[in-house]
Amino acid sequence: MGAITIGCHLSTSAGFEAMGRTALEIGANTFAFFTRNPRGGSAKALDPRDVEALLTLMAEHGFGKLVAHAPYTMNLCSATERTVEFAREAMAGDLERMEALPGNYYNFHPGSHVRQGAGRGIELICEGLNQVLVPGQRTRVLLETMAGKGTEVGRSFEELARIIDGTRENQLLGVCLDTCHVSDAGYDVAGDLDGVLDEFDRVIGLDRLCALHLNDSKNPRGSHKDRHERIGEGTLGLDAFRAVVTNPRTRDLPMILETPNDLAGYRREIALLRGLAADVEE
16 A cells, blocks of 8 residues: 555645645645635636646655635525525636646535525535536535534535435535544544444445545534544544554545644644554555
8 A cells, every 4th residue: 555645734825836845845745725715705816837837746746636625605505695606606716727737626515504404405505516517527526524513514424415416417526524524423433434434335435435634623423513633632532543544445535634733733743644554554
């Protein structure tokens, strides 16, 4: 088995090539980035030379797939019509720009139904995806597993499966499994990773599991809180992440850290997780 593919969120402020070089400095061979301001609606125009420089650097250093992230303000199933319109416009624009980075992932939070009910929320998400997904696009769109706080949609594998089933171009859809979120949603990812993966396979299909967000949790399983913690310092514990980086069904997926850290902290966590994976290889 090869080295794991792991990184963290990086800032786009200095451009794409700069993100790639920062990733290398902290021992990463993938990274995540927000496609636009995570708390707002603006998106910077792409510089083709900068994008090409990143693609060259990634090829030279054996990067895995990147996992771009939609802004938090994007809610495809809002009760407010203008919010839904913005979400569709933002996603369509993001996917168009992602074609400059072909073959990578675009991850988004399904949204919050805001007391409309999960059924109506899923309908709206499917309507939005049916509007923005384009046959032949080279970016796979990932639904993120959610903790289930408030009126979040995506708190169960069944809800994600209903979104996939209701989307016409669903060959373009996959799932990003967040370890904190699935634990907070009630799945025993810390104590029974194989059992969780078996259930995922039964409900959704493991062929749709494309990426992982690696986060420990500040809260116990089933709390529906969504509070990330550093690796090994929360309720999941270090053994849970040893299992993830060595399990044959997860070890080869791109892994993105979203723990409360600065770059030095991410460098330490990347080294830690690489060490856990290497220990088992030896």
